[in-house]
Structures are given as C-alpha cells and as structure tokens.
Amino acid sequence: MKALLQALKAHVDGEIHFDPIHRKVYSVDASIYEVEPMGVVIPRTTEALLTTVKIAQEFKVPIIPRGAATGITGSCLSTGLIIDTSKYLNRIKEINTEKQYVVCEPGVVQDHLNAALAKYGYRLGPDTSTGDRATLGGMLANNSAGAHSLIYGTMADHLLEVELLLVDGTSRRFKEIDEQEWSVLAQQDELYKTLWHIREQYADDIRKQFPTIPRRVSGYNLDAFLKSDTFNPCRLIAGSEGSLGIATEIKMKIVPILHVAGICLIFLDDILKGMQAIEKMLQYQPCALEMIDEKIIYMGRSSPSMLGKISWLTGNPQALFIAEFQLAEDLNRFHKAMQSAGYSCIVMRDAKQIENVWELRKSGLGLLLSKRSYSRAIAFIEDLSVAPQKLHSFMKKLSEYFKDKGETAGIYGHIGSGCMHIRPYIDLRKKSDVARMQQMMLDVADLVHEYGGALSGEHGDGLIRSWLNEKMFGKRIYQAFLELKNAFDPENRMNPGKVVNGPPLQQNLRLDPSTPIVEIPTFLNFEKEGGLALAADLCNGNGLCRKSKNLMCPSFQATQDEFHTTRARAQALRSVIHGRLPAKDFTSQGMHDVLDLCLECKGCKTECPSEVDMAKMKSEFLYHYHKAHGISWRSYFFSRLGLFSKLGALSPSLINKLSSLSFAKKLLGVSEKRNLPPLALGRFSKRQRKQAKHEKQIVLFLDTFTEFYCPEVGEAALSVFEALGYEVIIPSWSCCGRPALSKGELPYSKKLAERVVKTLLPYAELGLPIIGLEPSCLLTIKEDYTGLLGHDNPHVKPVAERCILFDEWLLQQHLPFEFKDLGRIKVHTHCHQKAGKNKKATLEFLQKCQRQVEEIPSGCCGMAGSFGYETEHFEISMKIGNLHLFPALQDSPTIIANGFSCRNQISHGTHQQALHLSEFVKLLFQNFTCL
Numbered sequence: 001m002k003a004l005l006q007a008l009k010a011h012v013d014g015e016i017h018f019d020p021i022h023r024k025v026y027s028v029d030a031s032i033y034e035v036e037p038m039g040v041v042i043p044r045t046t047e048a049l050l051t052t053v054k055i056a057q058e059f060k061v062p063i064i065p066r067g068a069a070t071g072i073t074g075s076c077l078s079t080g081l082i083i084d085t086s087k088y089l090n091r092i093k094e095i096n097t098e099k100q101y102v103v104c105e106p107g108v109v110q111d112h113l114n115a116a117l118a119k120y121g122y123r124l125g126p127d128t129s130t131g132d133r134a135t136l137g138g139m140l141a142n143n144s145a146g147a148h149s150l151i152y153g154t155m156a157d158h159l160l161e162v163e164l165l166l167v168d169g170t171s172r173r174f175k176e177i178d179e180q181e182w183s184v185l186a187q188q189d190e191l192y193k194t195l196w197h198i199r200e201q202y203a204d205d206i207r208k209q210f211p212t213i214p215r216r217v218s219g220y221n222l223d224a225f226l227k228s229d230t231f232n233p234c235r236l237i238a239g240s241e242g243s244l245g246i247a248t249e250i251k252m253k254i255v256p257i258l259h260v261a262g263i264c265l266i267f268l269d270d271i272l273k274g275m276q277a278i279e280k281m282l283q284y285q286p287c288a289l290e291m292i293d294e295k296i297i298y299m300g301r302s303s304p305s306m307l308g309k310i311s312w313l314t315g316n317p318q319a320l321f322i323a324e325f326q327l328a329e330d331l332n333r334f335h336k337a338m339q340s341a342g343y344s345c346i347v348m349r350d351a352k353q354i355e356n357v358w359e360l361r362k363s364g365l366g367l368l369l370s371k372r373s374y375s376r377a378i379a380f381i382e383d384l385s386v387a388p389q390k391l392h393s394f395m396k397k398l399s400e401y402f403k404d405k406g407e408t409a410g411i412y413g414h415i416g417s418g419c420m421h422i423r424p425y426i427d428l429r430k431k432s433d434v435a436r437m438q439q440m441m442l443d444v445a446d447l448v449h450e451y452g453g454a455l456s457g458e459h460g461d462g463l464i465r466s467w468l469n470e471k472m473f474g475k476r477i478y479q480a481f482l483e484l485k486n487a488f489d490p491e492n493r494m495n496p497g498k499v500v501n502g503p504p505l506q507q508n509l510r511l512d513p514s515t516p517i518v519e520i521p522t523f524l525n526f527e528k529e530g531g532l533a534l535a536a537d538l539c540n541g542n543g544l545c546r547k548s549k550n551l552m553c554p555s556f557q558a559t560q561d562e563f564h565t566t567r568a569r570a571q572a573l574r575s576v577i578h579g580r581l582p583a584k585d586f587t588s589q590g591m592h593d594v595l596d597l598c599l600e601c602k603g604c605k606t607e608c609p610s611e612v613d614m615a616k617m618k619s620e621f622l623y624h625y626h627k628a629h630g631i632s633w634r635s636y637f638f639s640r641l642g643l644f645s646k647l648g649a650l651s652p653s654l655i656n657k658l659s660s661l662s663f664a665k666k667l668l669g670v671s672e673k674r675n676l677p678p679l680a681l682g683r684f685s686k687r688q689r690k691q692a693k694h695e696k697q698i699v700l701f702l703d704t705f706t707e708f709y710c711p712e713v714g715e716a717a718l719s720v721f722e723a724l725g726y727e728v729i730i731p732s733w734s735c736c737g738r739p740a741l742s743k744g745e746l747p748y749s750k751k752l753a754e755r756v757v758k759t760l761l762p763y764a765e766l767g768l769p770i771i772g773l774e775p776s777c778l779l780t781i782k783e784d785y786t787g788l789l790g791h792d793n794p795h796v797k798p799v800a801e802r803c804i805l806f807d808e809w810l811l812q813q814h815l816p817f818e819f820k821d822l823g824r825i826k827v828h829t830h831c832h833q834k835a836g837k838n839k840k841a842t843l844e845f846l847q848k849c850q851r852q853v854e855e856i857p858s859g860c861c862g863m864a865g866s867f868g869y870e871t872e873h874f875e876i877s878m879k880i881g882n883l884h885l886f887p888a889l890q891d892s893p894t895i896i897a898n899g900f901s902c903r904n905q906i907s908h909g910t911h912q913q914a915l916h917l918s919e920f921v922k923l924l925f926q927n928f929t930c931l
C-alpha cells in the first residue's frame, strides 16, 4: 500500500488520501453497508483519472468510481481504491440546444446541469429525488430515473455517447452503431467481437426470460442486444454500477422544460383499493403517478424540514396518490373520474403548493429513516418492480405476507410504473432481526419472480442484491452477465462484487449484532437524541448535506469536498463509537480536521432529514479535545469573549488600537486580513437614558454584543419599545455562554447558563416576554440550555418559553401606522434563526410595512462567531460569504441582518453597512403617519 501511495502521489494531479479518517469517511453511502477502502483519489483532471487507473493496473488493485455516494445499495463501497469524480470533474462541456444534447464530465450534479439548461428552456429528462446532489456518473451507472419516468424513461433512454475508461487504462467512446458497423468493428476489436458473440448466444434466452416491465435496474441491460437494426453499447453501461468501466464523458439528450397544469391528490383509506384503479388512472396519461403512505405522512407532519409546507394535508389518510398532468383538460377529466368513482381528491394548480407536495414525496425516504431509534425502515427489498397492471395483486400478496409475519414497513413509490419502495423496520443490531431480513429478502424475491418482475426498479443491485441475480434471472442469463463482465473487466477489478459475484446480504453491514458501542461519557446531555452513539448513528448517509442551496452544509458548499460534509463528520464519530477506530482517536488530529470546518451553523439540525445535530456534537468533541491537548490561547480568549470585553471596556480606545496591530492578531491567531470588531466607547448599560413609565412591561436580554460592541442596536430597540408603549426592564449584562459552547468550553458555558437562568427566572415567572436582539444568544437560551443544564432542570423550560427574538415579538405587535416606503430592502437571516421555527419573522414583519422586501437566499454568512476571524479559516469564511450573500448585495439595497457576526461579514465582504432590524424600525418610526 505504501508503494501504491507513493506512486499515486508522484504521478497523479489530484488529492490522495490514505489516512484512517478519510478511509472511514469514504466507507459509507446511503446503504446499510460499511466497507473501508484502501484509499481515496480525487483527480483534478481526466488525465489524472487515467493515470490513477494505470497505476491501479500496475498494482493490481480494484478501482471504484464514486459520485455523491447517494446510492442505496452500497454500490460505490469496496476495499479497493475509490476514485471520487465529484469534486473536480464537474464541467459541463457543451450545451447544444439546436441538436438538443449536452456533453458533461461525470461529476456534474443533476440540478446544476438543469440550472444551466433552464436558461435555454431545457432540462435533463430523468429526475432522481436526489437531483440536488447526485452526479451524472452515478445516475448513468445506476440507470437513474425519477417521478417522471412515465414520460422520460431512465438514463439509458437519453444516452448518446459515453467515453468509458477501462480497467487496463484504455478508453473507448461508445455510441449507437448499425449492424454493418458492428460487424466491421467485431473484426478489429476483441470487445465488440465478444459483444457480438453474447448476442448470438443468448438472444433467445433474453427474449424469453428477461423481465418486460417499465422499470428494471437489476442485472446488466442485455435487452440492449434485442433491437433489430441498431446497437447502442451505452445502454449496457447504464446500470452497470461502475463494474464495466469509468465514464469520463457523457453525451446526453435534453428535453424541453416540463410545464404542468397541476396535480390531483387522492386521499385514500385503503391503499389496495387505490391500486386497483392504477390501470384506469394511467389511461388519462399523467406525466407522474406516485404514492406515499401514512408513515411518511406522519413523519412529514412532525419534521422541521416540512414545517409550514403541508397545510394542504388534511385528515389521516392511509395513503396519498399524486397524479400530475401536463394538460389542464386531462387533469380535469381525471379529477372528475376519480370523484365519480368515490375517491376523496383535490386539484392543485399553484406551483409553490405543488412543489411542497413533491418535497414531501421526495423526502419520503429520508423521513422514514429519521426515527430516533435503532429500529429503522431500512433498504433491502427496497425498490421492487412489477408491471403496473399487476401491482394491485402483487401488493395484496405482499401485504398478506407482511401481516402473516407481523412485519411493518414504510411504503412509497412510483405506482404508475410499478416500482414500489418498501422498507421494513429492522434493528440491525439484533441477531433475530438480521435473520428476519435474510428470510424476507428470499421470500420476497420468490414473489417478485412469480410476478415476472425485478428486485430493483430504481437503485440497482450493489451489495444488497447482486447475490440474488442468478436466482432472479436464471442460469443462462447470469452466464451472459458473467461473460459481459469478463469482456470489459477480465481481471475483475472494476468495482468487484456488483451485479455479478455479489457477497452475501449479511456481509459488511454498517451495524450488526457484533458491532460494539464504546461509551463516551458526555458533558452535554444527549438524552433527547438517545445518547451520543445514536446521535451520530442517526446519519443514514443519504448525502443531502451535499446540496448547494439553503443552509446545510456551508463547509461542503464552499469546498465541494466529501470530507467537509455533515455525513463525513458523523461517520468519523461513528467510527470511534463503534470501535472501528481506537477510542483514543476521538481526540486525534484527524478527528479535529474532519470537524474543523463545521461552522456550528445548526443547518443540519433542521435540514438533515434525520436531524443530525453536528453543532452540538462538535461542542462535545472540542470539550474532549481540549481536555486531551489543552486549549489554545485563541479558543480561551474567544470562549470568554464577554469577560475580555468587560475588561476591554475599561479602556476601549486603547484596546481597539492594540487589537488592530499585526503582532496582536498574530498572537491571537486572527487573520491579518480582518480587524476584530471595535469595542464601543461606552457600554450600553452605562449610557444615560430616562424611560417613561408604562403599564405594559417587557424584559430585554442584554447580550454581550449589544452591551459592548453595538449599543446603538439596543438604543434603537429601546426607542421602538417606548414608541409602542412598553416599559423595558433590563437585567444586568450576563453572557449567554454561546461563545464558550461553540469552543467546547462546556463547564464555563454551563456556569454562565446557570447565571442567566437565575437572572431571568423571576421575570419568566411573572409571565413577561424576554426579548433578545442577538439571535444566536437568545436561541442559545431557548435551544441549547437543556443540553448544558439537563432536560430535567425545572428552571430552563419556563425561561426558554418566555424568550423571544425581537423580530418575532415585533411581528406580534399591532402597529397602527402607515410607514413611508424606504426603498429596496434585502434581509439576511442569521443561520441559527434559519435553523429554527421563526426563520422568516424579519421578512414577514418588513413585508407588512414595506413594499420592496426580499429575502437573500443565503445560508450561513461564513463568519459564525469567531470562525471567520481565525487565520486558517479566513479564506473559507469569505468563500462561504461569496456563495450567495455577497453577490446578492451588489445592487446596494438597504440590508437588514440581525446577527452581529453577519453584519461584520457583510461589511468585510461588500463594504456596505447592514442594519439591525431595531435600527431600521427606528428609522421607520421617524417616517410614519398615524392611521
């Protein structure tokens, strides 16, 4: 391995990682498996990819192409050398709208391609649910399809040409050829000769035995041989799971953007009754016909990621069918027919609402997996496929089987094309459950076979089902599979064990009865998560943390590196928790590296379907890390920011001068390119102000930033409270403990939390609202104190319940004024607020009184407390700012940002001054007319 590593390092233009943490990070995907590779190569160019394959040939090691690793079958897991194409090989090389095709590198993400095509009115046909992160290479190799497979089919139907790198380092360009061309090629080329031979030998068997159903991904696509006049080898590569070669360039058809007239939602009390009508439903030519069951509906209702998006979901149906139509007349006819057949159904035409319905459908799988327990809806009989006409009878038998065996399963699927996602609940740590899984797999395989279906209509074979291909397809067809594999990969080194020669179902399970749990005593209370082990195990690997929109996960968005995803962090922690890394590695440098770029933005806590709370786990990790290695001076300083600010406030001018000197920054580990925010010349609490007596009272929680850095924000808030007739009680300043929590200084953070609770409790008991101006401080009290002080602490809840952010409070006030229009306003919401319930409070308030208000589609600003000031984090911090936030401010609007760090980041990145909402509302109050 050492020699291989040296050779790769010497010759490959790319990142090469053979360290234990990288190998652990790359040992999972969205499946139930875990296999540790020998190393990972992330090539920067196609040439580097080629060199890697040649070196692997020299050392005779297996190679495994990998995209976003969202596959559900373990198809990109192996002990060999992983080649990650997603970070650098992601260029769209050509868009040709005249001839309606694109040429792409394999690492291009489906949604990125669609965004580029949208400008021209086009898109890619297949639309996998994981489109926001799945790569074209992975889609090709899994022969992906989505909700619209009724009109677009699968990837195989869109392939024009594929450049395939073979295991020996040679490259072939495959495209459709006619019989004549094939016979000429067969004389010159061994590969084409073998393909010709396979067709000659097995055509009759394929005709007789191959399933003829709309969706099948199991096995190799031998039906490509049956077309009478032409042959397109690209169809064979589709669905081959990287076991024939690595696609380095893909030329695909594109289709005009789909315009839909609307959807019809059918609420069912009996799934089977609905399935009886599928054939009839298909007569109305929907472009999609999908279903979700009551378990997903239930999970969707309680998931923070679906908050505010499912008000249309009324009653308690057993299932929901979604039929989408391009033509309004088809939709209307369908709706009428369903109504007269006695179905309860509604029509939806509003694009936003339709999007929400699809979001619930798309997040179905993630939601099923989000249960906080080890008994989960896992993937093995995952995507069964039969003819849609037989679906009712098939599902009836399957339901009887489940009932008979006392099994429960989450169900959703593409009913229009006969492909069902069925996920029984299994606890892989129990021997009896693993045995149940094995038996169920065999029984269901028999049933699928009886119905002439396939075990996979969507996700392929991978480690879960390749072992069943001989049983499912029969000896002759399986022999043809083996010959095909051998023709492309005679040494069995291209992603071995996929499609053919698969290992047994129970091998390589991520969790199994023998998996240990190494108890790590935690400082924070992880009761809500079911303990630290389950908190990390909640990650099911679906890779949503690789998406490029919204909050989760800024460090991936800026680096495009798997190592900086939430998944990688959870996986690294899991490795110690399950004894795959020695316990001492919990505080290793490698563990520090994988967690280092986590900005503790809390994005994952809401946007990850499993609600993995990495910010909390990072705090816990840092606590242990400091215990093992001592704390740096910088972390000590930032964790006690309140205390140092208090000392600095004794002589603010001197401290401001000192802190801007290069040597002071160096000493502190602060970037040369930033200035620390200057202390205000007077503390907020020391400024003289006289308040009028009012009947109504409120409490202002005085945070560190308002007290020492931006008292003007507090002053503005006071004017607003006063104008609205409130007397403000301001308890003395006390840091909430957030800086210490972020830095893992947990005992100190706890001490501060206790002090804050003690200070605020009397007001909470009086029922007074406790208003906070700085989102992260107030939300620490609301959301993090139970972790610090325990879930059973009787004082935390009453205080947390009374705490409210300034914008939320303002939104509840009746304002009997008409305000002058102050022009264009853009709102950037603090990431901790975005991760909570009232993410849109500032926006909604402003929209009530101003005409031109826009929300910036930003995630985290990139500053994240002290993160952006730290020397080694400066570049990434600015990169994150540049993703969405800075570009949105180019037209110099009025900017509202309630976070102190966000305002500083905006000022550094754009040289514009953002206002706190209190400052803007003060301005508004100077420009109003009483109604």
Ligand SMILES: Cc1cc2nc3c(=O)[nH]c(=O)nc-3n(C[C@H](O)[C@H](O)[C@H](O)COP(=O)(O)OP(=O)(O)OC[C@H]3O[C@@H](n4cnc5c(N)ncnc54)[C@H](O)[C@@H]3O)c2cc1C
Pocket: 029, 030, 064, 065, 066, 067, 068, 069, 070, 071, 072, 075, 076, 085, 106, 127, 128, 129, 130, 133, 134, 135, 136, 137, 138, 139, 140, 141, 142, 143, 144, 145, 146, 147, 240, 241, 242, 243, 245, 246, 247, 248, 365, 366, 458, 459, 495, 498, 541, 542, 543
């Ligand atoms: C929640 C969820 C929902 C899903 N929904 C759908 C869906 O609607 N439709 C669907 O089809 N799938 C779905 N999937 C499965 C998966 O997301 C898709 O198949 C996706 O296209 C895989 O892309 P990827 O980049 O993640 O591939 P990976 O998982 O990285 O790889 C998949 C396979 O492709 C191979 N591969 C990767 N790159 C190359 C290359 N350049 N050359 C050759 N082989 C390569 C790998 O070796 C592996 O065998 C879903 C998965 C999840 C977790």
Ligand code: SF4
Pocket: 538, 539, 540, 541, 542, 543, 544, 545, 546, 566, 567, 570, 604, 607, 608, 609, 610, 611, 612
């Ligand atoms: S952290 Fe969440 S979003 Fe990321 S892979 Fe794990 S479960 Fe999926």
Ligand code: SF4
Pocket: 551, 552, 553, 554, 555, 565, 566, 569, 597, 598, 599, 600, 601, 602, 603, 604, 605, 614, 615
């Ligand atoms: S807290 Fe933010 S940066 Fe950290 S893993 Fe979660 S989403 Fe990523």
